[in-house]
Amino acid sequence: MTLTSVARLSRYLLDGHISRRGCLALQRPWYTTTPQLQTTRLIHTTAEDSPPTAGAPSRPIPLRKKLKDEAKRLKREGGGKKKKAKTDNQTVDGWELTVGIEIHAQLNTGRKLFSRAASSFADEPNARVAPFDLSVPGSQPLFQAETLVPALRAALAFGCKIQSVSRFDRKHYFWWDQPSGYQITQYYEPFARDGSVTLLARDGIAREDGEEVRVRIKQVQLEQDTGKTMAQPGGEQWVDFNRVGMPLVEIITEPDMKHPRTAAVFVKKVQAVLNSVDACVSGMEVGGLRADVNVSVRRTDDPCAPLGTRTEIKNLNTIKAVEDAIIAERDRQIAELEAGGTIKGETRGWTIGSSETRRLRGKEGEVDYRYMPDPDVPPLIISPDLVETLRRSVAAPPDTEVDALVGRFGLTAKDALSLMALEDGGRVEYFYNVVDRLGELLGESADLKSYSALAGNWILHELGKLTSEKAGSEELGAGMLHISPDGRCDEVPVEDLAELLSLLHARRITGKVAKQLLMSLYDGALEGHGGVEAVIDQHGLWFSEMSQEEYAELADRVLEGQEQVLAEFRRAGGKYPQGKLMFLVGKMMREGAAERINPENAEAVLRAKIAERCGLDEE
Template sequence: MLSYRSTSVLLADHAPLRKQLKEAARAGRGKQDGEASERERVRQERLANWELTVGIEIHAQLNTGSKLFSRMSVSKYIVSHMLTDTGASAEYTDVPNAATWPFDLAVPGSQPLFQSPVLIPAIRAALALNCHVQPRSKFDRKHYFYHDQPAGYQITQYYEPFARDGHLILTQQDGLGKTDAERLEVGIKQIQLEQDTAKTQEQDEETSLIDFNRSGHALIEIISLPHLHSAEAAAAYVRKVQSILYAVDAATTGMEVGGLRADVNVSVRRLGDENGSHSYSGVTGLGQRTEIKNLSSFKSVEDAVRAEADRQIDVLESGGTIEGETRGWSLSSPGVTRRLRGKEGEVDYRYMPDPDISPLYIHSEVVDQLRDQLPPVPEQLLDMLCARYGLTVADAQALLSLDDGGRLLWYQDVVARLGVLGNDAKSRIGVQVGNWVLHELGALLTTTETQWHSDLIHAQQMADLVSLQAENKLTGPSAKRLLRILLDGATGPVAAIAEKENLLFMPMTDEEYDNLASAVIDANPDEADTVRANGKQAKGKLKFLLGQMMRQGDRNRIEAQRAEMVLQAKLLQAGP
């Protein structure tokens, strides 16, 4: 028969199977993390001898109601109309090849009809990216044959685009890499209007389905200068361009739903070698570049740049040469780029002015008016939230990123209902509301798995909750309980809801505090004697007694600061 002691030793030596499996998994993860860390260290040591250069071409769908050269709707096709008591209504569907115009299908004899409203979001994008809008621009034909482009050419603005010479500022807050500078200015060579292609759906190796609903959508192509020198900077640049396009309402969808795509041009050269034989967008002395097409996520941009840089370095260190080519990136083989075709040049595409489209003239008054009406870009919003509302950079960035800016608008509405912020740059109101909107409400949404929307809790209700707590009419726990009640759909004045739920704070009298403190001291004489003997040095015992007071008191009435003062007065012979 085993004794208790021997049984304890046996159990200690033989841990339960579940615990053993957890420890083994933890050890395995630690080993994998260590190996990955070592691989990255070796990679960084090798990269220290090379300079990576990246230029990016971003294709973004404009927020416009019609296509670039036809009146057809860009998103939905009306398949039936019917009259109701309130007038005409329509049913909408995404039927493939239904939202097309003869010109979208390259029907012989059809002609392009430029839709001037597409200029509004395009100019907003150009201004937000600090570009100069050209008073005159022209359209060109870019010739190539592919089944998603039935005309055999794409209409674009290669030679005379509508916007030139912009720039974008990236900082470490935007996600630059450790090897990047604190502040990086990325030049934008030009922004050009062009038409989108049809959508291809591969059925099998021999069959592809073509949907021409997307054909002819108005795009802008944003061409950067090769000013990026890390994979992290490349992803940060694309991310920031997308956020700016969102902010100024130039685009309504991003990479996550296919509304924005990126092509990256990657080259490497040995560090200190200024005699590279290649140039790109006016920058000379570069290594031979390759282009990776149609990247559809920020992660794929970063991973593809990193993988292609590693591949080129491997080739060069082994004595090979880099070929100018177009490469692809597949999620089925992460970490590897693959050759698609030889790199086409200006001659291959046989660019020529489009004879069917007149030059595009943009009056300076139109540009000035759109500049005056331009919404603030994320950088300006970040500065405003920190300077005027008193938020930390981290909280301001979180607020900007939530719900496509919807949470920010709701936050500002709540603050506005609490009164003018005034001249105080670190407004207490802005900070308090920020804490509730981001942290308290954010945590509650997560735990309840609730999708946020602006009507979930009325802005006035949130403002009243913050006001009640600021006026000491609600304790912290009571305010959190009240927030949950509001989230569950309670309507009406918040003060009335709080009173009905018995949440309003009713301060205890001095006599009640004195009686509560005496009761706690009498129930815990040893702890009380220790405090009397050692004074404030006995912090642990003092906190214990205070905790007892808080637990025994009415949580809707007791204040921790007042309770501590009364407790110290009784034990330390000091007045409150």
Template sequence: MKQFANCSAWEDEVISTHSKRSARVDDGSPLKAAAKAAKKAPEPATPGTSDVLEEWELTVGIEIHAQLNTAHKLFSSASTIATSQPNSNVAAFDIALPGSLPVFQPAVVLPALRAATALSCRIEPVSYFDRKHYFYHDQPAGYQITQYYQPFAKNGVVRLTSDDGLEDGREVEVRIKQVQLEQDTARSQEEDGSTTLLDFNRCGHALIEIITLPDIHTPRDAAAYVRKVQALLYSVDAVTTGMEQGGMRADVNVSVRRRNGDSETGFAYSGVTGLGQRTEIKNLSTLKGIEDAIKAERDRQISVLDAGGVVEGETRGWSITSPHETRRLRGKEGEVDYRYMPDADIPPLSLHPDLVGWVAWTMPPSPTELVEMLVGRYGLSVADAKVLESLDDLDRLVYFEEVVDELIRLSGNEATPTDVGRFAGNWVLHELGSLFSTSESAWSENVVRSRALAEIVWLLMNNVITGPSAKLVLKLIFEGDKRSVKQIVHQDNLVYSEMSSEAYQAIATEIIEKFPQHVKDIVEKGKTGKIQFLMGQMMRHPRKGELKATEAEKTLRGLIFGNNP
């Protein structure tokens, strides 16, 4: 029996073959390690109109296949690094050469455990590998190694809310039956009607298959579930690529029944009885494809039943070239067809509780937890926290925390993250963000260094410069000014000094005399919006570094309206 007695006994091997980036994050500790460990989650769906049918109930179960973030394959030491050279990362066992035997790679355990833990699964102390027999050119051994009967993780759950694209107030709980380790297949490329090329670089790559119970009842919820799972797997560093890059695929099981309480045939699926006959749609590789394929298959089954026909249990396909219908591939296989049997060449996988506990303790926070930490520790609004968590592969979140660290340092370590967090968040997201949004440059922390932005914010917070001056300094640095923040402030006379009321009145009078028609429109026609135009002119005055916007507007209104503004 394969036994991992503890973490330290094999940790060196795991570290050498896997990018171990997760870190424990306690209250009050920096977010840098956690943010770097997480990946950018896909954008949440936009809530739309309900796609629930009045007469029919749709039921969907989903099987997600995700490539794990490992340096080697599941049962060989061949590399998993992506390469354009076909069949360059292949070991003897990957192509089933006679006499080759599987050698389990221990580093696979870490990302698999992180994934199962993120999905709230129960980790099994002992699990077993089975052979799933089928004959196809992408599986040279004639069988796939998987964990059908006794997988390493069971009984998980994923909860969907309005944050995941559901209508406000609605929640869906999707139960996960099991998560199992298995091999990926080779990649096929059809050259013509009689020739198919095979690339075995992917063959044997470690996958997890995540199998749900039939808890989903709308196409949109199905896509939201897959999106949420992908985000969770990214956030805990269990995977490196998602659906759009080919590292994750989904099979969906679809059935319909009338809502009058009587199922058409009373079929069962994963222990749930009274369902309609299900069909399986294989290898869906986009979120839109999942939603569209479920809708098309739902409508096809309803049409068959309305016409008095019977839905057959079968495997169907979906292609972007025929987006309005699924197509039959073959009759639905069952356990007997696959002839599952224990793999005699592979010992059971035994996981020590210390290892399972260590993985749980070192898990990086989920996207939801990151948002909660940003709100609680830094005082950000929920809206700003969600935006910060979702941007630029989390590089901007790391940048934000570096700005906060610099502000605390500038305060002589007297300020707290809460004291300066909201200021930093506003300038990272809105002021600096607006400059990036109006330029052709992609986000980069090197355009305006975190220390430079912190110095600008610190000078503003301490009334050394005004808000307009702070924005001007930021814009100059963003556009390539190589001077330091202090040099720009002093050389461009931006240091704020308290201006006398007489000076405010002199500048305001100068602006009023320059734009008499605007003043007339304000006084005689009530076009008070033009006051902002005059304010803009006043804030562009050569002494703008000494002006306070509130005092400038107060002076303008006093001169225009007298004592009756």
């Protein structure tokens, strides 16, 4: 029989409160490394011992919906006032901003850092906990060697120097999500030092930074994560200890960033690098990566003045939050100093959609944490042979892959970066799979750039339109594509999308028909109908293009009454102003049978007609 906490038992006996998670019994036992250890599924910490109020949400609201709802609320409260664009909000006259970042990323391993409990996000609360994770008396830390491999891959990807000997320290502070009262980390002697990340203009850095910014990485250290606290109605807190002891790397930068946008781009690029070497388990939005940002300001009229007092903004979990929080904290510090005040070193928090940071506590220092070498964990000794083996196996950096996507596949740099960022790299693998299948369907004579650029546009933009239309739905998982790390997707299978795009590339169907078929694929409406071509046959959707005579007749009809536009073409001397020309092509598409019109052929006929009417030589 499962043991029950005294607090829960007293609520049941005295107040008649029955737990919503299966009364007093568990459906199944915990996972533990010691079968005899059993306890309650949920750990409660509460200021007021009161039950949750009725009507509490039964499941968490997706982060995407939170962001969307918050944006709507801010728009309503803004009274229609236009916000200052972030591109215009990177600097403040007379002030210099300095930013340093600490990134905590969960390593992609099957075990925790100092216990054999499994690391997992998806399990029931407190289902993956070993005795050491709960600081059970007598339990000891046992370093799991497998956690070192992804940590080394991460450090090598940043060009760090690997230390042959490193050591673990105890960082002391009390909070209810940390049962031992200290965190095991590498403060004094980390396993890696002296790396860097180069940010390019195409990454989206602030234009004030020019073409590139080099951000120095001071050190990369191993450490264990804390538990997860979940606030409940009535002042009650639930603690899930599944996350306790999860293996993390902490990446600590030098204060090399001067603009909020550049700092946000740095976090985004670090996430891309970690994904490229398969070091990090997941992205920011699901809790696998969190950023703490250190912000300070100083006046620019004295270049010899020391850096200002820094504050730390904790646990930022989206790229947007990094930029927004830095802007808000910078403006708060400047306002305080201009009013004659001083900046206190402190830790501050940030809420999604907020316009200002909030004070959490005074800033702890080395003395406050009482760092000391951990007496229970021996030094970590890393063999040079292991380092060299892993160095050779580290994948090409993201910049190299972007260059290939742009140069070989014909994508824009912006689209290439977006593909690599989505689904933790799964979307770009999906792109490669679709392009490979397209090449098989179209044959060797087809131009790679022509069909790969088409695939990139549809995979990034057309699939994005499908999901955005359903993103506001209350249905769990609505508005999402489930793309695996190896580039497979159940909603829009690689084979079906490649077949659809091959027909579009060969101009056997129109773009309008292709978009309708894509929507049907996404909704599952084509299942059981024999595939894309069979559906096109059944509904007569094949492209039947107009004849040259029909094109000419339609072009004559469109040009009737367009004397003013024709006069502009005469004055341009046959250069065909593109805006006016596309206006007339669009008119042909609207007045004719759009499903039978090839825009390129329509444009060619229209040019010939304009040249004929204006007495111009055709280009």
